[in-house]
Amino acid sequence: MDTHKDIERLSTQAERYRRCFFPTTNAERKATYVRLKHGELVRPHRNVYARSDYWTALDVVEQARHVIRTLAEQFPHRIFAGLSAASMLHLDHGWHLHAGDPVFITTTGSAHLRNAYHKLHRIYMYDPDVREIRSILRDDGTISMRLTDVDAVLDSGLIGMVRITSPARTLVDCALRYSFVDVLPMFDAALRRGLTRLEDVLDICDGLRVDCGPVMRALHYADSASENGGESACRAVILDGGFVKPKLQQVFVDPRNEMVQYRVDFLWQLADGKSVVLEYDGMRKYVDLSMTKGRDIRQVVQDERARESVLRDAGVTTILRTDYEEVKQRHPLYCKLEEAGVLKTGMRLLV
Structure with missing residues (x-):
């Protein structure tokens, strides 16, 4: 055509x-x-x-952001909330939450309207705390995104603006709608990036007339040390299984060369003196800056063996690995943890 x-x-x-x-x-x-x-x-x-x-x-989340930016262009005073605000804030979450292409906005009226457009969902808020995500066109032609207060001075090069609920309110709305496994990555990401404080989330809950138990649970376990959404979801599944909370991103030093250090995703120190490490999705975080990228498979295998040797020399008793599929199925991961001696909540653990 x-x-x-x-x-x-x-x-x-x-x-x-x-x-x-x-x-x-x-x-x-x-x-x-x-x-x-x-x-x-x-x-x-x-x-x-x-x-x-x-x-x-485009990936699913970026598709959602494109739709939101377009709707913000059409309806400048519309305030996006829930998953839509989380997407604009780049909070970690699973793509499956976008099934059906939902868009969430605030309303001061009824959240349930007859004959409403099926992709548009409303969340009632009397006086929401609002932020703006501004798209700024740089001199070199690239675009930057800036999170600001509503009354902030307008930026030069402004080409778009999306009004969203505050990060704290966004976390609350998501925790009240989605599962613990779905929202813990959002909480971890918000804390890791300094978007909000635990106190801000609690203040939001104090003003709501709903059961904020799911929010309290997410707050209790949220940890800025989690490096990515996959690790956060894995930790949430572990906690859902009743296992003791692991330590995150612990560093182990090679006893023979203190310049060589490795971080592990999850660590449990058992009462009998044993240490159990769990690595998620085969991702390796080398603290040693001399490590190079672009390694072939043989070199990767050799590095992995060297890494395991250092961890064992540093006192790690058991090294487990898991991936997305095991986390999704849960049972294979739970079996590994139980066989390694990781305790359930309420059982005695040496911290």
């Missing part, structure tokens, strides 16, 4: 600004509809369009 100059212009500018486009004239609407029917365009949300090849190259 021949290109349409207006659609080409709209889509090109939208892609540059990391959002989708929307037609504003009858001619643009007609051209958009024709290209949608022919598969050249996709419509992920009402009156939100993107080129098919561009859209499919």
Whole structure:
């Protein structure tokens, strides 16, 4: 199909600004509809369009951000909340939460409207604490994202703005909607990046007339030492299984060369003096700056053997490994921990 100059212009500018486009004239609407029917365009949300090849190259979370930025362009005063705010804040979470392409906004009216658009979900808030995520076009043509207060001085080069609930309120809303395994990565990420404090989350809960038990549990176990969402989800599954909370990112030093140090994902120190290490997804964190990248498989194997040798020399008794599939299934991971002697909550542990 021949290109349409207006659609080409709209889509090109939208892609540059990391959002989708929307037609504003009858001619643009007609051209958009024709290209949608022919598969050249996709419509992920009402009156939100993107080129098919561009859209499919984005991951699920970035697709959600594109939709949110577009809706913010259409409705500047709309405040995005819950999972939508978490996505804009780049809080770690599983892609499965985006099934059905939900978009969450705040409302001061009813959260349940008849004949409401099925992808748009409302969360009631009387007077939400609001932040703005501003898209700034730099001189070199790149775009930076900046989290600011609503009354902050406007930035030069501003090309877009998304209003969201505060990080603390976002965590509360997500914890009240999703499982512990789903939200612990969000809490860890928010603390790790200094987006909020535990006290801020507690203040939000104090003002709500709902059971904030799920929020309290996430707060209790949240840990800024967790390095990524995968490790956070793995830890949440471990805690869900009733196992004692592990120590995170503990450093072990080679007794023969103190310059060689290795960090481990999870560590349990048992009452009998044994130490159990669990590594998630085969990710290796070398503290020793002399380690090089781009190693071949043989070198990786050799490095892994050397790493295990150092850990054992440093006092580690058992080294376990797990991955995404085991964490998802849970039972294989639980069996490994039980066989290694990792205790359940309530059993005596030497801390």
